Amino acid sequence: MKQVSERQLERFPIYLKYLLSMRDSGYKTISSPVIANALSFSEEQVRKDLQVVSSNNGKPKLGRDINELIEDIKAFLHYDNLTKAAVVGVGHLGKALMNYKGFNDFGLDIVCGFDIDSNLVGSQVNGKDIYSVYQLSNKIDELGLEIAILAVPLSAAQDNADRLVNAGIKGIWNFVPVHLNVGDDVVIENINMASSFAILQHKLSNKEKN
Amino acid sequence: MKQVSERQLERFPIYLKYLLSMRDSGYKTISSPVIANALSFSEEQVRKDLQVVSSNNGKPKLGRDINELIEDIKAFLHYDNLTKAAVVGVGHLGKALMNYKGFNDFGLDIVCGFDIDSNLVGSQVNGKDIYSVYQLSNKIDELGLEIAILAVPLSAAQDNADRLVNAGIKGIWNFVPVHLNVGDDVVIENINMASSFAILQHKLSNKEKN
DNA sequence: TAGATTGTTAATCGATTAACAATC
DNA sequence: TAGATTGTTAATCGATTAACAATC
Numbered sequence: 298m299k300q301v302s303e304r305q306l307e308r309f310p311i312y313l314k315y316l317l318s319m320r321d322s323g324y325k326t327i328s329s330p331v332i333a334n335a336l337s338f339s340e341e342q343v344r345k346d347l348q349v350v351s352s353n354n355g356k357p358k359l360g361r362d363i364n365e366l367i368e369d370i371k372a373f374l375h376y377d378n379l380t381k382a383a384v385v386g387v388g389h390l391g392k393a394l395m396n397y398k399g400f401n402d403f404g405l406d407i408v409c410g411f412d413i414d415s416n417l418v419g420s421q422v423n424g425k426d427i428y429s430v431y432q433l434s435n436k437i438d439e440l441g442l443e444i445a446i447l448a449v450p451l452s453a454a455q456d457n458a459d460r461l462v463n464a465g466i467k468g469i470w471n472f473v474p475v476h477l478n479v480g481d482d483v484v485i486e487n488i489n490m491a492s493s494f495a496i497l498q499h500k501l502s503n504k505e506k507n
Numbered sequence: 508m509k510q511v512s513e514r515q516l517e518r519f520p521i522y523l524k525y526l527l528s529m530r531d532s533g534y535k536t537i538s539s540p541v542i543a544n545a546l547s548f549s550e551e552q553v554r555k556d557l558q559v560v561s562s563n564n565g566k567p568k569l570g571r572d573i574n575e576l577i578e579d580i581k582a583f584l585h586y587d588n589l590t591k592a593a594v595v596g597v598g599h600l601g602k603a604l605m606n607y608k609g610f611n612d613f614g615l616d617i618v619c620g621f622d623i624d625s626n627l628v629g630s631q632v633n634g635k636d637i638y639s640v641y642q643l644s645n646k647i648d649e650l651g652l653e654i655a656i657l658a659v660p661l662s663a664a665q666d667n668a669d670r671l672v673n674a675g676i677k678g679i680w681n682f683v684p685v686h687l688n689v690g691d692d693v694v695i696e697n698i699n700m701a702s703s704f705a706i707l708q709h710k711l712s713n714k715e716k717n
Numbered sequence: 718t719a720g721a722t723t724g725t726t727a728a729t730c731g732a733t734t735a736a737c738a739a740t741c
Numbered sequence: 742t743a744g745a746t747t748g749t750t751a752a753t754c755g756a757t758t759a760a761c762a763a764t765c
Contacts, residue, residue: 302732303706310701314661314685328746336686341734344747357741357746374705375712393603399661399684403701404708444707451524451609468711470704474609475524476546484714486707488700491520491613494680495584496513497654497696498614501678502585504694512756538722550722551758558724567723567765 301349308346310403311336313370320363328360349373379406382470383442385457386449387412387427390472394446395422408440413453430457434464444468451475458485511559518556520613521546523580530573538570559583589616592680593652595667596659597622597637600682604656605632618650623663640667644674654678661685668695 315336319327329347333340347361350373355361371377379401384391387410394400395410410427412418418429428436436442445461447454447469454473461469462483471477471487479485525546529537539557543550557571560583565571581587589611594601597620605620620637622628628639638646646652655671657664657679664683671679672693681687681697689695 301709304732306705306709307699307702310684310699310705311686314701330746335688337688339734340746342732345733348748355747357739357748358744359741360746375708380708389603389606393599396599399700403704405704444711467714468707470707474520476521478545478547482714484707484710486703486710488698488703489517489520490609490698491524492517493696493698494613494615495516495520497678497680497694498585498590499511499516500694500696501654504677504692514756540722549758552756554723555757565723567763568721569765570722 305346305349308338309350309370309374312343312346313367313374316363316367316370320367324363326356326360327363327366329355331360374404376402376404378404380404380444381406381408381440381442382444382446383408383436383440384410384446384448385412385430385433385461386447386453387414387417387422388448388450391446391448392422394448394472395425405444407446408442409436411436430460433460437464437466442466444470446470446472447477448472515556515559518548519560519580519584522553522556523577523584526573526577526580530577534573536566536570537573537576539565541570584614586612586614588614590614590654591616591618591650591652592654592656593618593646593650594620594656594658595622595640595643595671596657596663597624597627597632598658598660601656601658602632604658604682605635615654617656618652619646621646640670643670647674647676652676654680656680656682657687658682 312332315332316327329343330340333343347355347366350369351361351366352369353365382405384394384407387395391410395407400407407425409425410422411430411433412427413430417427420427445466447457449457451473454475455477458469458477458479462479467482468484469477471485474489474491477485522542525542526537539553540550543553557565557576560579561571561576562579563575592615594604594617597605601620605617610617617635619635620632621640621643622637623640627637630637655676657667659667661683664685665687668679668687668689672689677692678694679687681695684699684701687695
């Protein structure tokens, strides 16, 4: 299979959402120019991206079979077998993540939550148990947790990352706006709202100048 | 001022968080290699990035003054005068965003929420009023709202984006995993959790292969 | 002074875009 | 057939990394 870049990986879920909506609208095939126009990408980029995941070639004049393309992207993104995850830090954000309905659609299954607050431990959010962070090691093994979603306060982020790594977690989805230092064998992916907002703000103030 | 790329913009909030923590630890100056090492960037990249925002040159052997650097980054990112925003769609995610304490730190002030559900309209979240989406035009003017934070269900996303644009909003921070089509004069910035998770998942499955 | 760090200029790398023959 | 779309190969663009003289 061809090499894939992070930029491309980011685009596949976007293609998938669009393709699902087009299938719902009754389309059977779809071409790169049509996708490009709908999503504001270039058609060359769409063609290259789809070549990475497609099991069959597209057909000149027709494009690709939508169903096949949807299956190819889902397979490529591992959407079929759910990855078990836990939310660490059950504050406002952590609760919202535990309640979010969309995660199953992209192969993520939030099994439980962890918090340090003894008032929360033993309760449930969206029907999912909240355990103590001191139970991390045990529960990770017992429940087969693969990924931790970190949503603790800033000051507790690195400590909890260390705790997770010690407990055997290899993947951390970090919602805390701070750089985590972990070993090479652990993968971190950050959702940094401050970074995203900086781009929005900058684009807006550039507009105003014109 | 030098040209700045989106990649660089994303890094400035990360630098800022780190610099604040180093200032708290008592440091007065800091060099690019030290920053690079702490944040897992290359030192050349750090040097180039800081040159974009710094009002003064760094000093060989010493580096830069931390306080000055912090002020420069804050000014560059417009962190000083708060941008007024509203959350549109007060579900689990919308509520969490309205409760999130960190936005003020990066120049964002969530003034109120909007929802279509008449059971929510008139209530408050974190002391902030929830208005009907039918009041958007009026309230945007009345309250001086500049940015909309979109957190509605997928099926309602494009309609609400259109509504916001019609009501005069020029910047949309989109938390819905869908591509929004708007005119050239409107800026959209997406927080796409599916895209972010795709990268995490892919890195993890690559690790497993080794 | 010696040397760590700087800013600038050049080289490399990777991703996007363009060009174009092949084909359903 | 004609032409829209494909896949491949080459060119361009932009960002990162490397090299190096300047300097506190």
